[in-house]
Amino acid sequence: MTSSPLPEPRAERFVRDLAALKIPDPAAAHAALWLRLGALLMAAGIVLGATAFPLAHGTDSSLAQGDALALGLGGITAAVVGAALFLRYSLTGFLRFWLARQSYELELLGERLATAPPTTPHPEGEPHNGVPRTDPAPR
Template sequence: MTSTEDRADRFTRELAELKIPDPAAGRHDLWLRLGLTLMVAGPILGVVSYFLSHNTSDALVQRDAIVLAIVGVAVTVVGSAVFLRYSLTGFLRFWMARQAFDLAVLADGVPHRKDGSS
């Protein structure tokens, strides 16, 4: 058990040394929620514009509804990109730190020759 605790403590210490920003301390959650909100708001905007265009016979209002529907598609695409970026950031940050730690453990276990040959 001691070796496991030491390894976990070492991982925590080396993670702090890498100076990887803590996602909970920043605006990570705000951007994640904003992306999710935009992903939901885009299709809602599309449905609203559909009913707006079908409840009138005025061509000008129907064209406005078409523009509103295109804006809804754009909002959905932007929201999806923001959500994907910030949802993957946390995972990839931890993955990179874990890879660095595993490589350091592997390097500690491999004997090195002083003459430079392998």
């Protein structure tokens, strides 16, 4: 007497299929580094912008005000670049997992459709719910 192998649980199969796709781990070291760098640039940009305002307004020297304005623009640039880095690397992990999950669900749907019994097409003029018409066809 031979026993049939037990079906593999969905979670284990998903992990195995995910490893077969060779998708890099979203918690990789370089992605975490860029994520932290983006957050640090955003914070530094806010600090630079906040310190540039009192520096520009605290003096009458146009040279010092120009330096403070350059510092403020550098802070704005750092904040924008930091926000872009932060969004890119925070959304990458989520979207990578979402794409892997979608491909798994589509594969599961394909298997379900492949094992479903074939359906017969409906005859012309018959409603699609399978109930035949009782009234005569309109002319």
